[in-house]
Each structure stands twice: as C-alpha cells, then as structure tokens.
Amino acid sequence: MTSRQNRNRDRADRGIPEATVARLPVYLRALHSLQERDVATVSSEELAAAAGVNSAKLRKDLSHLGSYGTRGVGYEVEYLVYQISRELGLTQDWVVAIIGVGNLGRALAGYGGFASRGFRVAGLLDADESIVGQTISGMAVEHIDRLEDLIAERGVSIAVIATPAVAAQGLCDRVVASGVTSVLNFAPVVLSVPEGVDVRKVDLSIELQILAFHEQRKAGGPGDYEPLAAGDEPPGTTHYVEAVEA
Amino acid sequence: MTSRQNRNRDRADRGIPEATVARLPVYLRALHSLQERDVATVSSEELAAAAGVNSAKLRKDLSHLGSYGTRGVGYEVEYLVYQISRELGLTQDWVVAIIGVGNLGRALAGYGGFASRGFRVAGLLDADESIVGQTISGMAVEHIDRLEDLIAERGVSIAVIATPAVAAQGLCDRVVASGVTSVLNFAPVVLSVPEGVDVRKVDLSIELQILAFHEQRKAGGPGDYEPLAAGDEPPGTTHYVEAVEA
C-alpha cells in the first residue's frame, strides 16, 4: 500500500503537531551524531534513547512526516536526516540578523550550530558607537540606524533580538515594519507583534526559576517551614518585598 | 469562607501543573514592572495582557497558588509578587556555578536577571588555562579541577553548563556526583542523569529551527514545490546530504 513512490502523499501534510515540531530538531541532532559515527540504520528505540524521549513518541512523531522506516529494521539515518531537514525548512538558506552585540550577541554570532544548519548570519547591529566597527567572528558590527536598509538589501528573514529589555520592543517594531515575520527574542520582555508574525522567546532566568521551583519541592516545598506567616500579613506592609527585589 | 487567615491552607499545595510553573516567572516579571510604575492593584485582564496570555488562563494559574485576588477589584501587586516568589522558591538564595566561560558563560555571568531574583553566582569555571584567572563581572575564573571542591565549599545547588557539546556530559556527571540535583544545560546535547536530578535545556539553534519551520509554512510549505522528488529517491544516494551538512 505504501510504495516508496507515494510516500510523500501519504503524510498528513498540513498538520504536524507543535509538540512534534519542537522535537524534530532534537532528533535531527541525534541523527547527525549517528552519521558522524557512520551508523547507517537506527531503530526507534535507539534513536529515542539518544534524543531522550520514549520510543512510541518518536515513532508517532516520525509518522507525521510519512512512513520512512522499515519494519523489522529501523530507519535509514541518511534518508531520515534529509526528510526532517526538509520538513523543518533547513534545506534552504535562512538569512539572520543579530540585533544587539553584547556578550549574548557575540555568543550567538560565534555559535557554530547556526551556520551548519542553514542559518546564515548576514548582519550584526548595535547602537553603541564603541562597538560599531568592531569585528566579531569575522563580521563587522554595523550601526543600528542601518537596520531597515540592511534587512532589505540582504533579504533578512529572521531577526534575533539580543538587546537590553528596554530597547527590544522598539527594535522589534522596526524589524516587523521592514517585513520580517520571524523573531527570536532573548530580551526579558513580552514582545507584542501583529498577527502573522512569529515570536519565540528564550529566557535564561525563567529556566533557572523553574529549576528553583523543583529544587525547593525536593527539599520539602514552601509552606512547610513558613519563612514568615504570610497569610497573616496585612497587605501594605512592605518588608517581604526586599527578599525578592535586588 | 476564605478569610485572609487561612488562605495558605486553601491552596492545593502539592499539585501545581508544570505549564503553570513555566508561566509564573513571566507573571512575576510583569508584576515587577508594574511595581516600578507604582501600580498597587491589577486586574487579571491587565496582567494577562502584560504577560501575553489570556485572562482565564492567568486566573486559573493563580488559583493554583490560592485565592489571592479580590472580586470586583483585582490582585494586589505587592502581595502577589510575594506569593509567586515564595512558590517559585525565590525568597531563598540559590547558589549557582557557571561551568564554561566562553561568550555564553560570560553573558550569563553578567546577566542582571540572576542576581536580582535570588540566584547568586558563586563560581565561574573553565578548563582553558588562558581563561582561568581572568576576572569576569568582578569574579575570578577558576580551574575546572576545583569543581568538586568548589561545589562542596560554597554549597552550590544549581549548575549551569555552558561548555562545548563534547565536554558537557562528563562535567554533568561530575556535578551530579558532587550532589547537585539541578542542572541548566546550554550545550547542544541530551544529558543523561540519574533519577531525581532535574535538567533543563536551553538550545539556541532549536528555537531558530522551529521558527524556520513556521516561516516555511507561511511561504507554502515543503512538498508544494518539491525541491527534488525525494519520495522517488533510492536510499543510499548521498547528494542530498550536502544540502544540510556544513
């Protein structure tokens, strides 16, 4: 029934679940690492272990792309790499601009994982005159005034915002006004954008806070020792605030 | 029924959904920003807008902590800040070690969002002799050999791994062996840890890949133009691989 000829049509093309999309890059990385070790074939069990998920989930995820496995054998690594890459859109080049060249921007500019997966950094921009003109990872930092020109000239399709929080929304607006519809935001603010623009957020401190929550739970949880009897505290007293505010 | 005296007991203490936990830090940030503007009271509608979620979700999330709002009025900002901080465990100090002092490690070391939310960076470690001894954000970089000592001496409870991929698992093992049960991993690998240890992953390139997927969908999606007739490709041919491998 599923001959190799019509596999592409068999997959439910327009409906890959978001949760699956978020895991595909993880599978892809595991597959690349298998490729480096010259592994030609992998079972769902092995690949799932390498990706840190359970094997049923992996198989269901892959089944959304089509039937790329062989029963009794497993998946052909190379073929699967191609199919996932294609589904994620990594077989084409994406032009990225990095806005804000502080430590984080520098880390991003030098991150090998971008270039090797179809992402080409075409511009580094900053507002700080003392940074503009510097060469970072072989690329000159340009002034933020040139943002709109640069997006248009170089065909930027993804903007990475790595600026302080206060600057982020304004820059996001400019970027969106220039036609960019995908933004990766590292600034600790919620960006508001018009319909049709995708924003993904990476927040360093949120992850730490989630860890702290679980760590606290392991140690007994809040309320067990009641650091101060908060429930009896009349609102308006302020002394508890200094515990969390720098 | 819910007098202020027994609010703490009213909340369903041991069952805060994971999805809620992940949003609490976002609410907290929005609340801090309201505090700075001297706003004393906020409705679920307003706070939800500031946090970028819908108001029913916000109310349900907060209801998991207890009943901290007043019908007809809203939530008292200061009180809510305290309750969320306490639930997340931010009223106590967390001692953090940053392992790997490349650009990313530096960015993390200098990130203000840590210090101001109960996270104290107590050590910066690296294996590179030319980095050891340097002062980053007012703190001397120490040699990775001192990892175990340092964790024990300073009571490190959270380890942040910001090293190249190859080094990450080995360092993670050492950190876990020293008793750390919370790890924040920036290296692009899946870390395996024993039961009881929490790992959270932040992956810069995965987020970009997810954006690329959606960007591609906006432009018509894969399969619409069929860059090459992949379904008809016999497995074993390799020319498509160079499209995705650096």
Added chain:
DNA sequence: GCGACTTTGTGCACCTATTCACAAAGGCTT
C-alpha cells in the same frame, strides 16, 4: 444600607499530547 457594577474563581467541554499494546509488515535464516 442597598443595588448596580466589576472582577474573580471554576465547572465544563473541547482539544492536544502521551503512552500502551498489538496487528501488520518486512527481512533473514534455513
């Protein structure tokens, strides 16, 4: 002190995601 108005907290229905468990499929051995 009362009624109108606002806003919370939540029951319910829906949707998405996860996991189990197994029939169907394919390869390999004899």
Added chain:
DNA sequence: AAGCCTTTGTGAATAGGTGCACAAAGTCGC
C-alpha cells in the same frame, strides 16, 4: 519458500492543558 523474529505504525485509552461562560463575591456610589 516458509516460518520466525524484529520493529514499525497506529488505534484506543489516558492524561494534561485551554478557554468559554457564568455564578459567586466583593466594592463603590448614592
């Protein structure tokens, strides 16, 4: 060429998360 063995792909059950819509609760003006 037949049967055994492995592993996929997926139906069905379960769990988890979201959002609507509204009753309950509380404030504020008069």
